[in-house]
Amino acid sequence: xxFEAKYAVxxxxxxTVMQEKCDSLEQxxxxxxxxxxxxxxxxxxxxxxxxxxxxTKMASETEWEGAAVGGLLLEAAxxxxxxxxxxxxxxxxxxxxxxxxxxxxxxxxxxxxxxxxPEASARLRAGCLQLLTPVQRTIKLxxxxxxxxxxxxxxxxLYVITLDSMCLCCISRSKLTAVSPCWSFSHVLMDAS
Numbered sequence: 001x002x003f004e005a006k007y008a009v010x011x012x013x014x015x016t017v018m019q020e021k022c023d024s025l026e027q028x029x030x031x032x033x034x035x036x037x038x039x040x041x042x043x044x045x046x047x048x049x050x051x052x053x054x055x056t057k058m059a060s061e062t063e064w065e066g067a068a069v070g071g072l073l074l075e076a077a078x079x080x081x082x083x084x085x086x087x088x089x090x091x092x093x094x095x096x097x098x099x100x101x102x103x104x105x106x107x108x109x110x111x112x113x114x115x116x117x118p119e120a121s122a123r124l125r126a127g128c129l130q131l132l133t134p135v136q137r138t139i140k141l142x143x144x145x146x147x148x149x150x151x152x153x154x155x156x157x158l159y160v161i162t163l164d165s166m167c168l169c170c171i172s173r174s175k176l177t178a179v180s181p182c183w184s185f186s187h188v189l190m191d192a193s
Contacts (some may be wrong), residue, residue: 001090004066005035006042009059009089011138022147025086028178030061032089039096047113061086067121068095075140083146091143095128095136102131149192 002008010033012024024031034041035050041057042046048057065087078085100106104127107118129136 003093005037006039007093009092021145032059032061034059039100043106044116047116067124068128071125073138075138077141085144088143088145098136099127150176
């Protein structure tokens, strides 16, 4: 889906293949590219680093997840997903569009990054909770990219081996659920291969 520059979010390098998207988010902070005209860039004119290509800024997927998670809902199918995932660029763009159309306060925060980011995060979370409908706030399984690398699958297999058939059932950038019994040893090894 194509979005206006004030909402559009892109992956570093403009990648479009799922594995390349996952790889781009593995960089420090899960960097995303937004236009200088993006509402987040205008809200944080002194806080975001310049991006490449010119006239872009770098945003952080992990900061957005951390800020918005308290104001978003997870579809049941996504909440049960036993894999690493990240909210997709188009879903972020739709969220910003919905917030803007609902009257989100995107006025500039003229402070350095360490002071501006907590305020921007609080606005994002409050905007999601107060301005959006439950449907607009819900992140669905189809809204995320799933990043489950071989090394992560192998780590789960090792957890199963060392924890007597127990594994960490859901670790992602922004959520951790309790350790609980799950896959059998053979199933985890099949996933790891």
